[in-house]
Amino acid sequence: MDELAFARSCVAGDAEAIARLDREFLSPLKNVFRSMHFDASASDELLQQVRERLLVAPARLETFRGTAPLSAWLRAVATRMALNARRDPFEAGRTGDAVLELVSVAGPAAEVRMLRLEHASTFAEVFREAFRSLSARERNALRLQCLDALTLEQIATIYSVNKATVSRWISSARESLEKRVRNSLVERVGLSGAELDSFIVALRSQLELASLLRTQSSVGALPHPDPSPRGRGE
Amino acid sequence: MNASCLDDELIARIARGLVPEAELSTADDHLDGCEVCRRVLASLVNEGAHDSRMVGERYELGALVGAGAHGLVWEARDVKLERRVAVKLMRHQSNAPLSEARLMARVSHPSVVQVFDVGDRFVAMEFVGGPTLRTWLAKQQPLAERLRVMREAGDALAAVHRSGLVHRDFKPDNVLIDASGRARVTDFGLAQTEGDGSVGGTPAYMAPEQLAGKAGDQKSDQYAFCVTLFEALAGKRPGKGELPSEISSSVQSVIERGLSKDPHARFASMDELLVTFNTPPRSRWPWFAALAAVLVLSISLAATLNSTTPTPELKPVAPPQPKSNAPPTEKKAAPTKALQLDRDFLEEEPLIETLPPAGSEIALAAGCVRSFKPPRATRVFIEDDFIVNVAGNADELQFIARTFGTTKVSLETNGKKRTWTVVVREPKEVAATRVQLKPEQTYSVETIGLHRLSIGDSSVVDVSSREGGTVTFQALKAGRTNALLWTNDAQRIEVVFEVAAPGPGVVQLEVGVQHVLKVEPFDKVRVKPEGRVSVEIVGYTEVLLLPREVGEGTLEFLDDDGKPVESRAFRVR
Numbered sequence A: 001m002d003e004l005a006f007a008r009s010c011v012a013g014d015a016e017a018i019a020r021l022d023r024e025f026l027s028p029l030k031n032v033f034r035s036m037h038f039d040a041s042a043s044d045e046l047l048q049q050v051r052e053r054l055l056v057a058p059a060r061l062e063t064f065r066g067t068a069p070l071s072a073w074l075r076a077v078a079t080r081m082a083l084n085a086r087r088d089p090f091e092a093g094r095t096g097d098a099v100l101e102l103v104s105v106a107g108p109a110a111e112v113r114m115l116r117l118e119h120a121s122t123f124a125e126v127f128r129e130a131f132r133s134l135s136a137r138e139r140n141a142l143r144l145q146c147l148d149a150l151t152l153e154q155i156a157t158i159y160s161v162n163k164a165t166v167s168r169w170i171s172s173a174r175e176s177l178e179k180r181v182r183n184s185l186v187e188r189v190g191l192s193g194a195e196l197d198s199f200i201v202a203l204r205s206q207l208e209l210a211s212l213l214r215t216q217s218s219v220g221a222l223p224h225p226d227p228s229p230r231g232r233g234e
Numbered sequence B: 001m002n003a004s005c006l007d008d009e010l011i012a013r014i015a016r017g018l019v020p021e022a023e024l025s026t027a028d029d030h031l032d033g034c035e036v037c038r039r040v041l042a043s044l045v046n047e048g049a050h051d052s053r054m055v056g057e058r059y060e061l062g063a064l065v066g067a068g069a070h071g072l073v074w075e076a077r078d079v080k081l082e083r084r085v086a087v088k089l090m091r092h093q094s095n096a097p098l099s100e101a102r103l104m105a106r107v108s109h110p111s112v113v114q115v116f117d118v119g120d121r122f123v124a125m126e127f128v129g130g131p132t133l134r135t136w137l138a139k140q141q142p143l144a145e146r147l148r149v150m151r152e153a154g155d156a157l158a159a160v161h162r163s164g165l166v167h168r169d170f171k172p173d174n175v176l177i178d179a180s181g182r183a184r185v186t187d188f189g190l191a192q193t194e195g196d197g198s199v200g201g202t203p204a205y206m207a208p209e210q211l212a213g214k215a216g217d218q219k220s221d222q223y224a225f226c227v228t229l230f231e232a233l234a235g236k237r238p239g240k241g242e243l244p245s246e247i248s249s250s251v252q253s254v255i256e257r258g259l260s261k262d263p264h265a266r267f268a269s270m271d272e273l274l275v276t277f278n279t280p281p282r283s284r285w286p287w288f289a290a291l292a293a294v295l296v297l298s299i300s301l302a303a304t305l306n307s308t309t310p311t312p313e314l315k316p317v318a319p320p321q322p323k324s325n326a327p328p329t330e331k332k333a334a335p336t337k338a339l340q341l342d343r344d345f346l347e348e349e350p351l352i353e354t355l356p357p358a359g360s361e362i363a364l365a366a367g368c369v370r371s372f373k374p375p376r377a378t379r380v381f382i383e384d385d386f387i388v389n390v391a392g393n394a395d396e397l398q399f400i401a402r403t404f405g406t407t408k409v410s411l412e413t414n415g416k417k418r419t420w421t422v423v424v425r426e427p428k429e430v431a432a433t434r435v436q437l438k439p440e441q442t443y444s445v446e447t448i449g450l451h452r453l454s455i456g457d458s459s460v461v462d463v464s465s466r467e468g469g470t471v472t473f474q475a476l477k478a479g480r481t482n483a484l485l486w487t488n489d490a491q492r493i494e495v496v497f498e499v500a501a502p503g504p505g506v507v508q509l510e511v512g513v514q515h516v517l518k519v520e521p522f523d524k525v526r527v528k529p530e531g532r533v534s535v536e537i538v539g540y541t542e543v544l545l546l547p548r549e550v551g552e553g554t555l556e557f558l559d560d561d562g563k564p565v566e567s568r569a570f571r572v573r
């Protein structure tokens, strides 16, 4: 309980402990902010806010129970504050149509994109429904892979399973997404053959799936401001 | 702290895999709806992961959207202003084009792609996302629409000229058509004299004086505009096609004068050119001109109406510049096949290679990724992370090609540093391979992963399987076609397939069924053994065969001297 005692000393105003907190725990957080693309001055400002939140009553550091390493907990606190400070109009503002315009060089031909644009809203809707039919874990695994760029190994660590298991979850999730999207497109739009395939291509491309998921996550969860307690983001 | 959000200590424990299943399931339900908690978790898991996607400390690169002579264009997010931009990473370390781009940032015109920011070797621009004029033209646009788009592009060029700037590389690839259908000219001034003194530009669109080595100016922009205008109207470049007859005389005179070899004979300015361009066609019959105007209006109206409900039109994947020796494709490849290929090659699972010996060269195609098995405990040093970036984890070290160029990448293991030269370049053509197959036979090509593949006629030969970098083709029917493979290590491999008819030479016959056989010109025909097939000479090069009994034999065709011309084996069932 070394770290717990240390946290307590900081809250109690022990100058030596606070100096160590600044040096060893808080200043590395600047790199966290920089990696989240805050510029130098914004990072400094954020760090100042985090420090205040931790030490000034009601001191957040007081809530630390020592069930996780202090450095990891601090990183979580700081990341959460940074995310809430930023919001994400870029991602929230994406529309289904815009997403479908994203292409890689290896992506589908222009003609196919046109077709996709034409049915973009239906496709987005069909995708949304199919995505909702997955289990929460499948959805999370897909998001962690496509949006947060975690490797299968990292996802496996979270769920204490092995890499092959995660790989299975993800491929079965993708398969069932594909199956549902395919069926709905046949039923609703009456697409078939090559036209239908052109939509399924999107689901198989990591880039495009990420774009689709991004629109999903903005529907499911908007970052909520940190200080005012609110219900889950709608 | 948000009451319903996950406790940060819990997230820290989840990130380390210390949370039992029951608690994880509850956490999953929250993570499913809360992006913030999920991103906090991901950030903890990903601690220390190296971010390879930032440029200029504020642009986060997304998908690759285009490759041009001057560098690669990426879709990106400006994290400072939270907007979507296009970022072009320049090929050369040269300040000349960038200083021009800085001036461009001051120009604002509805048909000019806005330049937002110019940094060390990159330009951040407005993200347009639409097709290029070249792609757009390939889709059979109505004449009135083509004229409208070219007028808009001309307006943009004129506006930029008025600011004293020059484009230097105007061509259909540098005009984009945005979502509202408007022409948007991009890449202004980027083709300025490169650091090495060579003059940028695209030969087919360059004015004679520019080809002779003179730096591009407004007059050469005018020339390039007229080459493009001609191409937009005729479908081919000047000298290779004819303007359609319905082009007005004013537009014809714009093209004629703008393409003058002598720059002084061209229009004084783009503004002057546009005055002629916009002159309504003069006619001896005023009512006809009025009618023509109504017609143009209704055509463009129809076009507008059409554009809201575009007819889906699928075309087979074709190589961008088919080689002259590529066999003509008799039948178009089925679009389903082309899509199939696209899809397959987009699949993840990269081929993880073993690193070549230190000191050797690693080639990458622009925009591609090559994965290597990383040595243990490695630190990565990149000389120029503009050209290539390195990302990865314990399983995989990815080399990500960002723009054209050559740089050095070093890996440090146990204090020992090893260095490789990494080259990002356009695909180098590898001599074509000629393969003769019989139907059903297969042929495999080994590559370091593919980022593109196209088959001239996939009814003759098609991909039957792909495992890692190995692609296996299977012959389906007699014919000739080619396949082009673009590999991740920047090669363009062409394979020419010749598929012979089943059992070459053996004529398959059936008792009682007539068969027409085409042969070399002959005079007489002899059947061995006699009587197995009766032969009726239909013409110089054709016989009608009527098989009489089951068995094998040969047909000998002789000239009038009795010398054999051709011999064909047959089999009667």
Ligand SMILES: [Zn+2]
Residues within 6 Å of the ligand: B004, B005, B006, B030, B034, B035, B036, B037, B038
């Ligand atoms: Zn939450």
